[in-house]
Structures are given as structure tokens and as C-alpha cells.
Amino acid sequence: MSEGGNCSFCSGSLPRLEPITPDDEDVLKEETTVKQQATEGDNPNVAVQIRGLVKTYPGKSTGRCCCKKRTPPFHSVKGLWLNVKKDSLLCMLGSNGSGKTTTISCLTGINPVTEGDEHLQLFANIKGLPPAEIDTVVEQLLSKSKITKVASKMRFCSYSGGMKRRLSVAAALIGDPKLAILDEPTTGMDPITRRHVWEIIEGAKKGCAIILTTHSMEEADVLSDRIAIMAKGRLRCIGTSIRLKSKFGTGFIASVGFSSETSQPEAVKHFFKSRLDMVPKEENKSVLTYVIPHGKESLLTLGLTTIEEVFMNIAKQAELETAIAEGKFTTLTLSSETSLEVPAGSRFVGIPGTKSPQNPGGIMVEVYWEPDESGSLCISGHSDEMPIPPHIQLSDPPNTKSAKKTRNYN
Numbered sequence: 417m418s419e420g421g422n423c424s425f426c427s428g429s430l431p432r433l434e435p436i437t438p439d440d441e442d443v444l445k446e447e448t449t450v451k452q453q454a455t456e457g458d459n460p461n462v463a464v465q466i467r468g469l470v471k472t473y474p475g476k477s478t479g480r481c482c483c484k485k486r487t488p489p490f491h492s493v494k495g496l497w498l499n500v501k502k503d504s505l506l507c508m509l510g511s512n513g514s515g516k517t518t519t520i521s522c523l524t525g526i527n528p529v530t531e532g533d534e535h536l537q538l539f540a541n542i543k544g545l546p547p548a549e550i551d552t553v554v555e556q557l558l559s560k561s562k563i564t565k566v567a568s569k570m571r572f573c574s575y576s577g578g579m580k581r582r583l584s585v586a587a588a589l590i591g592d593p594k595l596a597i598l599d600e601p602t603t604g605m606d607p608i609t610r611r612h613v614w615e616i617i618e619g620a621k622k623g624c625a626i627i628l629t630t631h632s633m634e635e636a637d638v639l640s641d642r643i644a645i646m647a648k649g650r651l652r653c654i655g656t657s658i659r660l661k662s663k664f665g666t667g668f669i670a671s672v673g674f675s676s677e678t679s680q681p682e683a684v685k686h687f688f689k690s691r692l693d694m695v696p697k698e699e700n701k702s703v704l705t706y707v708i709p710h711g712k713e714s715l716l717t718l719g720l721t722t723i724e725e726v727f728m729n730i731a732k733q734a735e736l737e738t739a740i741a742e743g744k745f746t747t748l749t750l751s752s753e754t755s756l757e758v759p760a761g762s763r764f765v766g767i768p769g770t771k772s773p774q775n776p777g778g779i780m781v782e783v784y785w786e787p788d789e790s791g792s793l794c795i796s797g798h799s800d801e802m803p804i805p806p807h808i809q810l811s812d813p814p815n816t817k818s819a820k821k822t823r824n825y826n
């Protein structure tokens with residue numbers, strides 16, 4: 417399919433996006449499976465198949481009259497191959513601007529695609545309910561979405577944002593559709609209402625394929641059969657929550673809580689130090705948190721890391737790639753007040769000029785990142801300075817200006 421009438425720069429046609437081979441084995445496998453199924457014919461277990469979706473927005477005009485310029489075209493989705501299976505929920509995660517809504521808008525036809533097919537093996541039922549069933553169904557809808565009798569007499573426009581969303585989710589799922597697409601269905605809901613909506617969604621999975629986008633990692637963990645994480649318009653990983661946690665999590669999280677002042681955090685710290693040679697990742701009055709690397713888990717009984725950590729690792733990797741490609745750097749100010757320019761998302765940063773006979777590799781810090789309100793990564797802190805351990809690989813940045821300040825990162 418093509419997006420007729422949209423001209424880019426001066427040529428009148430949007431530039432084609434060169435196919436990008438995924439780095440991740442599961443993303444590559446998904447792409448290969450979809451391509452194979454597309455050639456061989458329909459797969460009865462698949463409700464929606466996205467075949468090489470590309471969405472390119474034309475550049476915008478800036479300036480006036482003779483000074484008019486166009487910004488370059490922007491590839492919002494860069495070749496997405498994805499199966500959504502029947503009777504299951506696929507959750508799409510991604511930072512702001514990663515391309516989730518664009519994908520959904522292309523799927524629902526709100527937005528024309530630039531390249532690719534979307535192939536719906538099952539269409540959502542047009543809800544042609546028999547008139548005799550309508551009253552019962554409406555009552556079920558209101559009770560499922562926990563809209564009270566008083567509220568049911570109010571106009572929809574005077575509902576709160578949370579009530580509107582709750583009713584919209586129930587309305588989307590009523591009448592047993594075969595496919596439901598829910599774009600951030602629980603945004604802005606209080607935790608209790610959110611749980612009601614989760615129950616509605618969970619109950620609707622049988623007989624229905626659901627595509628859901630969210631910024632809530634807990635929601636993704638609770639509801640998903642598979643999770644797809646997008647970054648910068650590309651699918652970066654796909655799989656069950658357990659698969660992603662064991663593949664992308666740095667290990668296991670152990671949180672040790674202290675219920676009274678008589679508890680002994682020092683004894684716990686000593687245990688972890690002597691048994692696993694580890695210091696707490698986070699520490700406050702009542703909890704010590706440790707990240708146990710893969711390989712050491714057999715020494716303790718542990719739970720897997722969270723989807724939030726998986727998401728942050730994927731987002732950091734994507735930011736790092738872009739920062740390196742575009743030469744974008746962020747200022748890291750160390751406790752010693754030294755400032756270094758580091759690519760966004762870099763985890764281990766070597767400090768220039770710290771090589772010594774005691775520390776022949778030099779000194780480094782681990783940098784902590786968190787998303788800001790717009791979803792971009794910003795520095796939330798850094799570890800104490802420490803000698804660079806032999807197993808940590810730091811590479812030289814390509815930016816010579818910054819290389820003067822920051823020699824190493826990864």
C-alpha cells in the first residue's frame with residue numbers, strides 16, 4: 417500500500433526505508449515466521465499478521481516565502497513483522513514516540529501505511545446484537561465497568577476521565593469481538609479501578625485476540641501472553657514475560673525488609689558481601705535491595721527481575737545506539753564535580769586520567785538512568801567511583817570532542 421498525495425522534500429515521493437535485519441534472535445524468528453506464513457498461506461492460529469509495516473511521515477515546511485525549507489521525512493515505524501495469536505493478549509510497550517500509536521492507527525485504518533500489509537484473518541464483529549438482548553447487554557456493560565446507577569443516568573460527557581475509559585474498555589469488549597485493540601486503556605485510572613478493568617480484559621481473552629499498549633509495566637506483566645517492546649520505530653524484543661526477564665534482566669532482585677529497629681541490616685550486608693561479594697543496589701531504613709547476577713542465583717531462593725528493568729535495558733540500548741549514531745551526549749556530573757559527556761543510555765563510564773599503578777585499567781562509575789516526563793532517558797545518579805573490573809568492556813566514543821572528556825563508556 418502506498419500513501420498517495422504525500423510529497424517529501426522536492427521529489428514528490430517518500431524515500432524507501434532500507435530493510436533492517438533485527439539484532440535480536442526472537443525478533444528475527446518472528447519476522448521469519450511471518451514471512452514464511454505469508455508465502456505459504458494463512459495460519460489458523462493467527463488473528464492479525466503485520467507484514468513489514470513502514471510508516472513514513474513527510475517532512476514539514478518551515479520558514480516563509482523564499483526562505484521556505486522542508487524538514488526531512490520521518491520514519492515512525494521501520495518495518496514491523498508481527499503475529500497476534502488468537503485467544504491471547506499481545507502487549508506493546510515502548511517509550512513516548514517509539515511508534516506504538518502509529519502502528520495501531522495503521523492497523524485500524526486511521527492512518528494510511530507507507531509500506532506493508534496488515535492482514536486480518538478475523539475481523540472484529542460488527543456488534544449487530546438482536547434487539548431483545550440490548551437491555552441485558554447494556555446492564556452487563558454498566559455493571560462490569562462498575563458504573564453506578566446514578567452515574568448511568570449522567571451524560572457520558574460529564575463522566576470523569578477514568579469513568580470514560582472504563583466504559584470505553586467494556587464497550588470495546590462487549591458482544592464477544594474476535595479482535596480488540598486497546599491503546600493505553602487504563603491511563604489515569606486509580607489502582608482499584610485499574611484492577612477492575614484488568615479483570616474485564618482478562619475475562620475477554622477467551623475467543624478474542626487483544627492488542628494493548630501501556631506504559632504500566634505491572635499491567636504488561638499481569639495481562640500479557642506476549643510482550644513486544646518497541647524503540648525508535650523498531651521491534652527490539654518479543655516474548656513471554658518470563659522469557660524477557662531471563663534474557664534481558666540483569667539477574668534476580670532480592671529485597672530484604674526489616675520490620676523493627678532491632679533488625680540487623682549489617683548482618684544481612686555481611687551475609688551478601690561474604691557469600692556473594694555484593695553490596696546493596698539500593699538501601700533505606702527498612703529495605704536492602706540486591707541485584708543477583710545470573711549464575712549466582714543457585715545460592716539463594718529468588719524471584720525474577722521486573723519487566724520494568726527489561727524495558728529500561730531495551731530503552732537504554734536504543735538511546736545509546738541513537739546517541740552514538742547522531743553524536744548526542746549528556747552531561748554526567750560526578751560527586752567530585754568533574755563533568756563528563758556521555759552518550760545517553762551508557763552504563764559504565766571510565767573517568768579519564770585515572771590510570772595508576774594500583775588501578776592500571778583506571779576508575780569508572782556505573783550511571784543510573786530514568787525516563788523523564790517525555791519518555792527520554794535522563795541521568796538519575798551514579799555509583800561510587802570504582803576500579804574498572806577486568807570483565808567490563810568499555811569502548812572509545814566516536815566523538816573526538818567528547819573523547820577528550822570521556823574516554824570510555826558502554
Ligand SMILES: Nc1ncnc2c1ncn2[C@@H]1O[C@H](COP(=O)(O)OP(=O)(O)OP(=O)(O)O)[C@@H](O)[C@H]1O
Nearest residue numbers: 473474490492510511512513514515516517518519
Ligand atoms: N502526523 C505526524 N507527523 C510527523 N510525525 C509524527 C506524526 N505522528 C506521529 N509522529 C512521530 O512518530 C513517532 C511515533 O509516534 P507515536 O505516537 O506512534 O509514538 P507512541 O509510541 O505511541 O508514543 P506515546 O507513548 O507517547 O503515545 C514520534 O516521533 C512522533 O513525533
